[in-house]
Amino acid sequence: MSSRRDFMGMALGGFTALGGIAALYAMKRSWDPLPSVAAAGFTTVDLSVAKENVLNVQKWRGKPIFILKKTSDMQADDRDVVVGRARYHVSIGLCTHLGCIPAYLPAEKLFRCACHGGEFDTSGRETFGPPPSPLVIPPFKIDGNKIVLGEEGPEYLKMKEAGLTA
Numbered sequence: 001m002s003s004r005r006d007f008m009g010m011a012l013g014g015f016t017a018l019g020g021i022a023a024l025y026a027m028k029r030s031w032d033p034l035p036s037v038a039a040a041g042f043t044t045v046d047l048s049v050a051k052e053n054v055l056n057v058q059k060w061r062g063k064p065i066f067i068l069k070k071t072s073d074m075q076a077d078d079r080d081v082v083v084g085r086a087r088y089h090v091s092i093g094l095c096t097h098l099g100c101i102p103a104y105l106p107a108e109k110l111f112r113c114a115c116h117g118g119e120f121d122t123s124g125r126e127t128f129g130p131p132p133s134p135l136v137i138p139p140f141k142i143d144g145n146k147i148v149l150g151e152e153g154p155e156y157l158k159m160k161e162a163g164l165t166a
């Protein structure tokens with residue numbers, strides 16, 4: 001009799017443990033992002049609230065993305081993202097020398113990398129120090145007043161074909 005009770009106890013314990021694992025698995029599934037969201041990897045940013053000469057840093061696929069609304073006195077560039085009458089600089093915020101994150105200096109209107117002193121202008125073009133190339137422009141699509149990072153819209157494809165994105 002006692003061995004039967006032992007067996008029942010073990011069986012019940014086993015069920016309880018399995019139930020616990022199933023509950024934990026269900027909880028983990030509910031914390032994870034939906035597969036479609038994770039796979040899509042898009043970030044949408046509303047540009048209608050952007051202020052001139054104020055750097056907006058977003059995150060896209062684990063990388064910092066710089067969005068800078070240009071002032072009218074900043075040099076216009078083929079790398080500018082034009083939305084309505086406004087021009088924006090949009091780039092992956094990683095220095096093209098060794099990958100540090102440059103800082104934006106609004107008074108000087110330039111990006112400076114603290115690692116080795118590299119500088120970029122407000123079009124993301126390298127102007128001083130060791131960076132060998134401009135800041136990289138991420139895939140983007142303009143959707144009204146919004147920019148969708150991660151999607152290759154016609155404006156991005158045009159830049160890409162002209163060799164301006166890297």
Ligand code: FES
Pocket residue numbers: 095096097098099100113114115116117118129130131
């Ligand atoms: S990593 Fe930016 S200048 Fe070297």
